[in-house]
Amino acid sequence: MSAPFFELEAFGEGTSLVVAMLIGIAFGWVLERSGMGSARKLAGQFYLRDLTVFKVMFTAIVTAMLGMFWLGWLGFVDISRIYVPETFILPQLAGGLIFGAGFAIAGLCPGTSCVSAATGRADGVAVVLGMFAGVLTMGALLGSLGGFYSSTPRGVLTLPDFLGASYGVVVFGVVLVALVGFRAAEAAERRFGGRVDR
Amino acid sequence: MSVAPGYQRYLGAAALVLGTLAIVAGSPRLGNARVDIAGLAQIVEREEDHVTALELADWIRGKRPNLRVVDVRDSSAFEAYHIPRAERIALRDLASTPFGKAETIVLYSDGGAHSAQGWVFLRAAGHERVYFLRGGLSEWLDDVMNPAISSSTSESSRANSARIAEISRYFGGVPRSEEQGEQAPQAVPLSDAERHNSQPRAEHGHAASRKAIARLRGRGC
Numbered sequence: 270m271s272a273p274f275f276e277l278e279a280f281g282e283g284t285s286l287v288v289a290m291l292i293g294i295a296f297g298w299v300l301e302r303s304g305m306g307s308a309r310k311l312a313g314q315f316y317l318r319d320l321t322v323f324k325v326m327f328t329a330i331v332t333a334m335l336g337m338f339w340l341g342w343l344g345f346v347d348i349s350r351i352y353v354p355e356t357f358i359l360p361q362l363a364g365g366l367i368f369g370a371g372f373a374i375a376g377l378c379p380g381t382s383c384v385s386a387a388t389g390r391a392d393g394v395a396v397v398l399g400m401f402a403g404v405l406t407m408g409a410l411l412g413s414l415g416g417f418y419s420s421t422p423r424g425v426l427t428l429p430d431f432l433g434a435s436y437g438v439v440v441f442g443v444v445l446v447a448l449v450g451f452r453a454a455e456a457a458e459r460r461f462g463g464r465v466d467r
Numbered sequence: 468m469s470v471a472p473g474y475q476r477y478l479g480a481a482a483l484v485l486g487t488l489a490i491v492a493g494s495p496r497l498g499n500a501r502v503d504i505a506g507l508a509q510i511v512e513r514e515e516d517h518v519t520a521l522e523l524a525d526w527i528r529g530k531r532p533n534l535r536v537v538d539v540r541d542s543s544a545f546e547a548y549h550i551p552r553a554e555r556i557a558l559r560d561l562a563s564t565p566f567g568k569a570e571t572i573v574l575y576s577d578g579g580a581h582s583a584q585g586w587v588f589l590r591a592a593g594h595e596r597v598y599f600l601r602g603g604l605s606e607w608l609d610d611v612m613n614p615a616i617s618s619s620t621s622e623s624s625r626a627n628s629a630r631i632a633e634i635s636r637y638f639g640g641v642p643r644s645e646e647q648g649e650q651a652p653q654a655v656p657l658s659d660a661e662r663h664n665s666q667p668r669a670e671h672g673h674a675a676s677r678k679a680i681a682r683l684r685g686r687g688c
Contacts, residue, residue, distance in 0.1 A: 335485045341495030348495055349503050424509060429494070437489035444486030448479055 272346040297384050306384040308376030308392050315373050317461045320454035327447045338440050356423040375399070507590055516586055517601040520610040523573055524634045527552055533570045537561075539585050540576055540604075550575065550607055551638060561585050562592040575600035575607070612640035 275285040303325045304310045313319030341348040372378050375396045377385055382400060385393025411418060428439045510516050518526075526534055527550070536553040538545050545555040556564055558581060566572055572589060574582035574597070582599035589597040600606060614635050616628045632642040 331482050331486075335482060335489075338489055338492075338495055339485065342492050346495075425506060435490075436494040437492045440489035441486045444482050444489075448483060451479070 272340070273350050296380070297387065300381060300384045301388060305381045306388050306390065306393065308385065308390075311378075311381060312373070312376040317457040320458055323454055324451060327450060331444055331447045334440060334443060338436060353425045353427060356426040357419060358421040358423060360418055360420060507587065510590075516583075516598065517579075518573060518598045520600060520602060520607040521631065521634065523550070523575075523600055523607070524611045524638060526571075526573070528634060528637050531571065533567065535566065535570050535572045537572060537574050537585075538576075539574055539581050544577070548604075550604070558585055558588070562588045566594055568595075571596040571598070573598050573600060576603050578603040578605065611635055611638055614640065614642050616642045616644055618644055 382396035
C-alpha cells in the first residue's frame, strides 16, 4: 500500500475523515504543547525575543520534507500525487502582506488562533471570529476584485521546478537554511532574551 | 525548552545527514512513472497542448530549430501524402523513440484523436515540448494547402490574407478566393479521411476553411 492513501483509493472517504480528525487532534495538541496557543509567545517572535514559532515551524517543515523525500525515494509515497496549490504572484504577495500584518497585530495565525480559542483564551476566540468575518467579506468582494484574484498566474510551481534543481539538492538546501536559522535564532534569543512565557 | 540539550544536536545532525544524502539520491521516484494527470489537464485547459496548421506551417517555413514533425498514421497514408519535413513514427513506437530534450515535437494524424493520444504518451514519457495539430491533416489541407482567402477590404484582414496566401504558396498550395463561386483545382492528393468522406472535398473545404480563418481572426493570430 502506498501513499497518499486517499488519492490512491486505499482509503475511502469515511476512513480518510476519521484519519483527518485524528491528525487534527494531534496537530492541535502539539501546537498547544509547544506554547503556540499564546499570543504573547507568538508576538515575541517579532521582537526576536522568543523564536519558538520559527523553530517549531521549521522543525516541522524539515521533518515532513525529509520524511516525504525518503519515503518517496523508497517508493512508499507518490509525491506527484500530493496537492500543490497554484502560484499567483501579485495576489499572493498582497495576501501575504495582509496576513503578516494580522499575524503581528493579533499575535496569532489561523491554526494557533483555533488552539488559543480551544484553551478558552478570549483573544483567541476574537481572532477566530475575525478570521471567519474576513473570509466571508473576501468571498462577498471577490466579484468586484476583477481579474486581480487570478492575475500573474504561474501554475503549480515547486522549488525544484523554479530553481531547475533536483529534489535532493533543494532538500539539502532547506535543511542547511534551517540549521543555520536555528543557530541564528538561539543567538538572537540570547541577545534579546527575556523570554515571555504564557 | 532550555538551551539545546544533547538530543537536539543529534536531531540536527540526523537532518544534516539525511539532507546531504538527498543530493546523491536526486529525485524521488514518481510512482512508477505515473502521469501527473492534474498537471497535464492544466496544460490542456490552457490550450498549450496543440498548434494550428498555420502555426505549424510558420514553424516549418521559418526553419524553427530542433523541430520534429511526426506523422503517426500508417505507412500507406504517409506515402500518399504527408506534411513536408514530417517523419513517420507509429503510435506504439512513440514513447520509445529517443527524442532530444531541446527538440520540439509536433504530432499529427488524420483528425486530432490519434495525435492527441500520442501527446499524452510523450508527456507521460517525460517530454516537455510536445504539441499536436488539433485539426489534424484535414486542418492542414484546409488552412495551408487550400485556404479560402477573404476578399474583405479592411487592411488588417488584407494583410492577414496575404500572409496566409504566401504561406500556402510556399508549400505549393492553392489559395481560393472566398467570393468566387468556382473552386480552385484540387492542390493535394486526398487523405484517408477524405477518401471516406462522401462530401466533395471542395465544398467541405470551403466551409471548414472559412470557419478556421474566422477562428484564427478571433484569436488575433
